[in-house]
Amino acid sequence: MNKQQEPQAATSKQALLGTTVSRPWWRRSSVWVGVAVLVAAGAGIAYWQSVKAARALPQYVSQEVKRGNLRLTVAANGTLVPTRQVNIGSELSGTVRNVRVDVNDQVNKGQVLVELDTAKLSAQVERSSASLASAQARLAQAQATTKEARANLGRLEEVARLSGGKVPSASELDTGRATLERAIADEKAAAASVQDARAALSTDQTNVSKASIVSPIDGVVLTRAVDPGNAVAASLQAVTLFTLAEDLRRLKLEVSVDEADVGTVQPEQKATFTVSAYPTRTYPARVTRVAYGSTKTDNVVTYVATLEVANEDLSLRPGMTAAATITSTERQDVLLVPNAALRFTPTVPGAAAPAARDSGGGIMGQLMPRGPRPGGGGQRRQGGAGPKADGAEVQREVWVLENGKAVAVKVMTGISDGRMTEVRSDTLQPGMAVITDQRSGSAK
Template sequence: MKQPPETDIRKTLGIGATRSRARRRRWIIGAGVALLLLIAAVTIWRMKADRNALTYITRPATRGDLVVTVTATGNLAATNEVMVGSELSGIIKTVEVDYNDPVEKGQPLARLDDIKFRAAVMKSRAALASARARLEEAGATRVETEKRLARYRKTRAMTGGKLPSVEELETAEAALARAVAAVGVARAAIDEADAQRVEDEANLARTIIYSPVNGIVLNRDVDPGQTVAASLQAPVLFTLAEDLRRMELQVDVDEADVGQVKEGQSAEFTVDAYPDLTFRAGITQLRFGAQDTDGVVTYTAIMNVDNPDLLLRPGMTATADITVERRTDALLVPNAALHFTPPQPKTSQRRGLMGAILPRPPHSRKPRAGSDETPDARQVWVLKDGRPVPVPVTVDATDGSLTAVTGGALNAGQALVVDAVGEAS
């Protein structure tokens, strides 16, 4: 029996058609997967391109006043602060004033027990009277010896030199010399006694402690009954401020800022007691002497402060802003605009879809030959057709946030690039 051809058998069983349909199905599935991959790659590439697009942040140039200040801290003090003490040792008998009391020049502040000082005055006055009496006695003795010597000389002349004897005449002459010397000693004793009297009377007067100035009592360090010992130095009993309506502010200026600070400059300061108030001051002295505190070098500046309402008190801590420069109606640019540099474009990267999928090689930008770009070039960048364009400027004073500039084709209100977000392509 003749066998049917194999082709006829496959057709009869449908085997060839089944395989053809399977191949077509696999091809369709593969094409669909490839299409999906292509769509995903394009989507990723576009998202990455959008993400890498640069967005420039700008701030406008403005016109206005610029004030450059230097900040320093210090303490308030009375313009003339007087320490009042006692030259004498003794017991405080009374205290006439208290804290915050106004005082006038010559007003008694306290009194020492003066019994021993009064006794010393009485003793010195008695010694003076005694010395004066001894002077009168010495004077009478001198007159007596002068007359005796005169009689001796007259008798000797009348007797032809026979009487009195030479020895008696010489004794009378020596007695007169001693009498004259005794008068001199008595006079010196009077001067000495009088000097002691003056000293004792001055000490008696010092038992009353007077105010040397018109002012106010800042501090009182003595009470009645307290013993004052003035053996080596006068103890401080009272601290007086001459006039608290005129005070001074002593601030420490950092060595980095002292070159900008000068006498005659104005300042504004605040104190913790009145945080909402601002007080004015003027620099009257900038001392050359340096102060080194833990390696920090500062210089003391003295400022005059008006205090008509007596709000400020000695010892208050103040923070002062010293005006070192001022520019009126100046063109001002943000400091960030002066420091901005456009991102460098990556020119050697692979482009297109494959470049988006595959990683890019690292790239470094080198300055072009003959370029006038320098690290210290002062310029700002403005946007022109969406791209930053440099504008050269000359910088002037700065307050740390804004800088006054001159020159260039820059106008107030013009947008300046201060930052860029994204990645340059």
């Protein structure tokens, strides 16, 4: 028998005897099917574990660090007023005879604005002149009487000297001296009467001159409250006839600054403002004064800040309401990071809930203030406050994304506008990605 016939003969024998010979295990198909199933199950489990691990990794939200300008502003509302405003009234009572100017007229210093009827005033001047002449006549009489009394007394004294005191009698001498003293007193009284009459005349003449009311400044007429024929009654508080503004090409803007912002507003700061009449136009201004005195309205304390305004084209008018924006602090070409990056701290493994609260939790976490985090986390604040609006530097910590991992970087913070904060750091550079939020891998 050859070798090919041997397996066939063995098979025939097995069939004849009713027995079978078992095949080797590696030739069994069930074994390889089971192995394939186990390999597929292992691969599936490994893939599932890798997907689960990938999903468990934190997902960071980042924003690029950049350089730019940062400006802090203070908003305030106020009213435009002239640099100098004068209310013109009358010291005299009388009837208005003539009004020479009207609203919006340009006036010069010393220009006559209104004239009162001077008939009564002229009569008073004449009467005062007569009183002065009468007083001067009485003074002349008194001077003559004094001269006569002095001469009489001189003669009596000469007779007494020549007679050795025998004549005249002592009573005659006393009478002569008394007569001279009375004459001198009468002369002084007459002189005082002359001064009084002269003063009265001067007053009446002044009143006549004041019947013509003149402008005390160069300016423009804002309001007019008098017409010819009106009666003017002088009182303790003069009635306003005209309101003048000195120069409408220069105005003042008086704004109310809240007590929370007044510490950052200083003289010489720049400002801009708008008015309702020209909503698309922005006017420049400059802070000239910040009042120390406060005003309290409905439990709100404000301070008046005065701004200098140029009005060369006369488009602005006194009394207009303005919305001003004062630039309190400005930084040029500084390193800027979002405020959310300064509030962020990565989640600590095994403490997901507290870390989630500390990391900000999205928009609400960025808006709500948070307490100090355990272990400091590089957060060194003064009194737990956020970035300083006044530029006071505070050491803080931000986290940057490097190769998918969060790495802490220390920075010094400067001013903040509520959205971006100025920082200084030797490590942080423009273009680096700072982390602003963290999300769990399962949150898709």
